[in-house]
Amino acid sequence: TQLLEQSPQFLSIQEGENLTVYCNSSSVFSSLQWYRQEPGEGPVLLVTVVTGGEVKKLKRLTFQFGDARKDSSLHITAAQPGDTGLYLCAGRVGAQKLVFGQGTRLTINP
Amino acid sequence: DSGVTQTPKHLITATGQRVTLRCSPRSGDLSVYWYQQSLDQGLQFLIQYYNGEERAKGNILERFSAQQFPDLHSELNLSSLELGDSALYFCASAKGTSGGAGTGELFFGEGSRLTVL
Numbered sequence: 001t002q003l004l005e006q007s008p009q010f011l012s013i014q015e016g017e018n019l020t021v022y023c024n025s026s027s028v029f030s031s032l033q034w035y036r037q038e039p040g041e042g043p044v045l046l047v048t049v050v051t052g053g054e055v056k057k058l059k060r061l062t063f064q065f066g067d068a069r070k071d072s073s074l075h076i077t078a079a080q081p082g083d084t085g086l087y088l089c090a091g092r093v094g095a096q097k098l099v100f101g102q103g104t105r106l107t108i109n110p
Numbered sequence: 111d112s113g114v115t116q117t118p119k120h121l122i123t124a125t126g127q128r129v130t131l132r133c134s135p136r137s138g139d140l141s142v143y144w145y146q147q148s149l150d151q152g153l154q155f156l157i158q159y160y161n162g163e164e165r166a167k168g169n170i171l172e173r174f175s176a177q178q179f180p181d182l183h184s185e186l187n188l189s190s191l192e193l194g195d196s197a198l199y200f201c202a203s204a205k206g207t208s209g210g211a212g213t214g215e216l217f218f219g220e221g222s223r224l225t226v227l
Contacts, residue, residue, distance in 0.1 A: 033215075042112060042200050042218025043153070088153060090216075097166040098143065098216060102152030 003027060004091055004101035012107040015081060021074045021104045023089035030092050032065055032072045037086040037103070079108045113137065116201050116219035124227055128189040131222045133201030135182055141165070141206025142184040143216060144176055148197040159184060160206050191226045198223050 007022045023032070031050045035043035047056050049065035049072065056063045060083075062075040072089055084107050090100045113136035123129055135142050144156040155168035159178035170176075173191075178184040188195060202216040 035216075040220065042114070042202070042220055043216075044112075044218070045215040048215070090153075094166070097155060097158065097168065099155050099168070100145070100153035 003093070003099045004089055006087075006089060006101035006104050008104060009102065010105050010107075012109065013079060015108055015110050016078055019076050019079055019106070021076075021087055021106070022071070023073070023091075023101050024071045025091060026070065027091070027093065028069050030069075032069070032092070033090045033098070034063055034072070034074055035088045035090060035100075037088060043086075043088055079106075081108045081110050084108050112217040112219060114201060114203050114217050114219035116199075116222050118222055119220065120223050120225075122225045122227065123191060125191055125193060127191050127226075128187065129191065129224065131186040131188070131199050131201075131224075133184045133186070133203075133219060135184070135201075135203030136217050139203035139205055139217070140182065141204040142178055142182070143202040143204070144170075144184070144186050145200045145202065146197050147200060147221070153200070156186070188224070191224075193226050196224055196226045 004025045033048045034046045036046055037043040047063045052067045052069045054065045060077045064073050087104045088100050090098050092098050115134040117132045140161045143158045146154045156170040157176050158166040162178050173189050176186045198221040200218050200221045202218045204214045204216050
């Protein structure tokens with residue numbers, strides 16, 4: 001059973017389109033992170049959100065933490081081929097444990 | 111380059127065998143995390159160490175064990191290997207805290223790809 005459910009699991013869209021990826025749970029997290037992973041590499045941190053309702057922007061990427069700290073979303077505006085990759089959300093449980101969702105595999109077609 | 115080194119990068123072995131995966135964390139990081147990534151399971155948390163002590167345990171099988179040494183490198187031992195153990199095994203390090211919640215970034219190595227035939 002996955003503690004964090006990401007949707008969609010796969011997404012293929014055209015360059016220039018907008019998209020949103022969701023990360024949902026029934027658990028409350030002290031913080032939530034989004035990572036991006038490219039083939040042959042380990043995940044790399046994009047952002048950490050801590051406060052319920054928090055919104056963070058990273059260029060064309062907008063991250064939001066749900067008010068109840070149980071869910072998060074990642075919105076990409078005007079997607080580019082360079083955005084292609086596996087996007088992973090990760091929630092911190094307790095003092096140390098960081099659990100990941102199963103990931104959203106995003107493909108941006110030129 | 112994340113600064114986390116994992117060896118070996120690739121490993122092919124037979125069912126029933128035992129292997130050891132090694133991880134050197136970033137300089138100064140005290141926490142080491144181990145994750146298993148397979149196609150249908152995503153990134154599964156196995157175990158975490160802080161400064162040589164086990165701090166959190168996830169879905170780690172009894173056939174698997176890990177430790178963190180005084181020089182802070184860590185090893186993940188996988189024994190009585192089964193076909194289903196084939197996966198990418200990632201090590202990640204973080205500065206970590208002795209007990210606080212923390213929001214720190216995890217720095218991942220490039221992974222060790224294990225194939226069990």
